[in-house]
Amino acid sequence: MGSFFLQLWVKVGTLLQPALSWPATDPFTYALRDADSLLRTFGLQDTVSFLRTPHPGIQLMRGQPTTLSAPDSLQWANALYLLLEEKHGLAFVHPRITIRTPHLRPWTTLQAVPRFAWRGFHLHTQHPIELTEPLHDPDFPHAKQLIYEYLDWLARNRQNYFEFCLLRTVDLRRWIPYFQQIVRYARARGLTVGLDLSLRMQQQRAFQLLPRYSLRSKRQRLRSHLRQLATTGISHLNVELTAAEFVGKDWGPWIDSLLRYAHELGLTVLSRQHVVPPEAYAAGTFSPGQLPASLTLCVHSVMCYSLQDTLAPVYRCHNFSHLYETLRTEKNRRTVWYYPETAYWVTFDNSVPVWLLSYLRSRAEDIQLVEGLAEGHLTFSSGWEVGYWLFDWSVARWSWRYQYDTTPTQPHPA
Template sequence: MMAQKQNYIEWMLLADRHSSKTNFELSDERRERLRILVAAAHARGIEVGVDVPLSLKQQHALNLLPSPGRQSHNEEQVRARVRWLRSCGFDHLGTELGTTEFTRGLHAAEMVRLLNITQEELGPQKVLVKNHCSTNQYADGFTDPRPSHSGVLNFNYLNYFADPKIVSMPHTVQAYSLSDPAPTYGNADFSDLRNWTSFLLQQGRPVVFYPETAYWVNYDISVPLFLAPTYASDRVEDADSLDAMSGTVPLLGQLNFESGWQWGYWLANSAQALVAWRRESLQSAFLRLLRFMPQKPRVALAQLLVEFAAEQRRLLVKGLRRGGVQTPPAPGVGPGSATAMAYIQGSEGLSDFASLAARYLGEGAPQPDRVHFMELWREVPSSSLRLLQAIQGGSAVTDAFLGTDRLRWQRQSWFQEHLRPLLAETNATFAELARRFERIPAPGKAFQDLAVSARMLSLRCSQVLALYEYSAMCRGKETEFCQSRLTLSRSVLSAAQALAEERAEHMGLEALDRGTRVLEWSEPIPTAYSYGYLWAAHTLFYWRRDQEMVEQQIADVCFGAINDPVELGLAGGGGPWARWAQSVMQSALSNRLWHVELAKCLGPPTEPKLGAAKDMVML
């Protein structure tokens, strides 16, 4: 941090699990531990904040309002917890508004009141509120204050009506700048968030920009994908956009949401830290960050990374082929289906189910929508989704229960005409860019990390192209071409696994305590996840899931689910009754007599053994 001139860090505190027999979350022992960490940061000139949502329940988050109730009871809880946090020595307090990223929770007026109470308790210290990019959440009783807008306020912007000292934190996600197409979380782009940021600055409100420069769950760094070049480009472009906003006050600064430094992401995180202080062109930023290298390879590498960023934006973000040919969205699928990013990203069972459910219900999934493998060979939605589709009424009922053979043929035609050329060009482009690393004589750990990461991206593009070709063109066929697609995808997966194992030896993991589980599947304590931080990337879980689904013609969207909705969605991971209800539902949906496809989405009992667990296969 200090090498990048960063001066503020924010931690996210976890709550006790419901099964815990001790009260550690607000204990004296925890306070003393936190004081030690805060003092260490202060000794180095770094301010420390802590993210504690008001009522957010997901992912074991510690919150200020654990038991919402009467107004007086709410106020008592919030004041007590803010005082405890202040006693730990934190400089500022970050918070969030909804019960999840997608739900509002408390009534808007009560939320404003509690925000004011929080700021009152903190006195001169700052409250920083995340303005999420999720959509279709409204603050009843509050009107959008922008002259160019009318109607009910976006719930994510609610803190505008609280104490004006409260800091707003516009939050972008994934590999999209404020100006890019951004088919995620129900958006087409982040233009509304950009407009809101400009409005806040014009009104003289304090603003900290809060971009995301790696997305751990599914999307990129866990695959892993080498998206550091385009993330760096995003941050440079965002710096230009923010500086161009005419406001009565300047931006207070930036806070980067980062999910790791492995697989080249140190480059993107460092670029974000750099442009937070001074505007740079992308090439200048790379040259400055690579100043430890000799001049000739340094210039060559910076130029290569600039080209990487341009091609990633063109193919992955915009879906543009050479000659400016724009890929259209797939029939019946959202705009994300027109971008290569939607296909090389990672996805597990629960996220696939959420993606399809969001599509059928007209909502926005937290990842770009795509044509799933099964949709190129299956004539109707999976049984676990038919009811959701039928709820829409009208023609959706007919589609849900009478089949969509016509739509399947349309998607196969679209694949041949549009998606296959896009994926083929993506594969060829990143293969050539990865090979160019071999022409740069630059030994060293940092350079090698970038070179291997670029190679991994190339391999992922190759696997995805082969698997989609097989899915669209080889249903019921055993031709030489079809066999070659499977052979290629298997060999690519094998090569990628060798790279993943080789890189694990260069990540400094040997310095960790033996009990630290970073690469392994483990119990979800204290986090909401049953696997270590680098488990998915190290095992290439998302690659193996895709391979298994295609080779075994698996149509169960919940196949290979690794996230537990009870752990993720309920406070403290749910209590005994929640676990009992989950177990009953799992038994009712999947037993010796029948199996309903939705069952696997209720949470994995053990680590998925892809390629061996035939009981997971649903034809």
């Protein structure tokens, strides 16, 4: 069989057109060409048609051709990848590995609806994980290729947000034009890009918007850094407001200034409530209720504990009930995201390292618990080694709800 048949065909009216006839200029056409390439790789073929519907989510209907229904072209792209998974058995388990499985559920009609408006991953590049160097160093071997593979993995798993920790060792003069290319590619894949940084966090080389020592005034420093970062094309800043994990800091009117300057540049500002209870700070404190309502709050849990575990004896906590209460109360006055982990890099599970399957249980429970409370689900990832890719891939799939014909499914850790 020639390669002519090993590709994706799209039915437009009464005509069949090869997917490669569309130039890759937006998330939908990128997905068409990517799906075509994946089908060729595995020696498969398919013919699809696309239907625009007003209903949220996506729907697949078997037939000749298979019909993919969605409200817009970005969701058509998501529907394409769902088709590759649920009809052809492809599984995008790892940024560098795609497998094919024969174990598929039978269906005639398949529906999928996102549980959260924002679904994405935070790569904690304050640790030496796979993409720490490629994301900071334009001269790292094959840097862009490695990053693009990860962005492809996010798009194939129907995520729409990506961020990482920017370090203050970065050479902004050389890094900004390099990162502009990465942001352009992410946007073409339907992904929104943010940066995680700080006002003046002392730990782990976090990038500081207000470094302590500078000849310029605080106002000049803040505005200058925000303008520089905005030129990369990012749209979100996840800003650490504490000075260290157990050290709170009252920035007073500077938080209002941060929000005002960022919004002038079209940037959305996020921050987070750490797992540390307010009364447990070694110095200062932190109360989300004191933050302006225009700031998106990411509620951050840690390790393999869930929000409803009766015991989570870490970070001076008895359990995480205070985090769940924050989600319940703050959602009434601001946008909130849930921000859990799929690995804990330091001293807990990969300093040895070990592979704790309880992460799957807690992440599945929490996803079902916070659906309807949180507008976003941001997974704190420590990379893919020691099998952590399985946890990330599972969370990405669970961020959608699926119904096979008339049978809805729930996340299942096994």
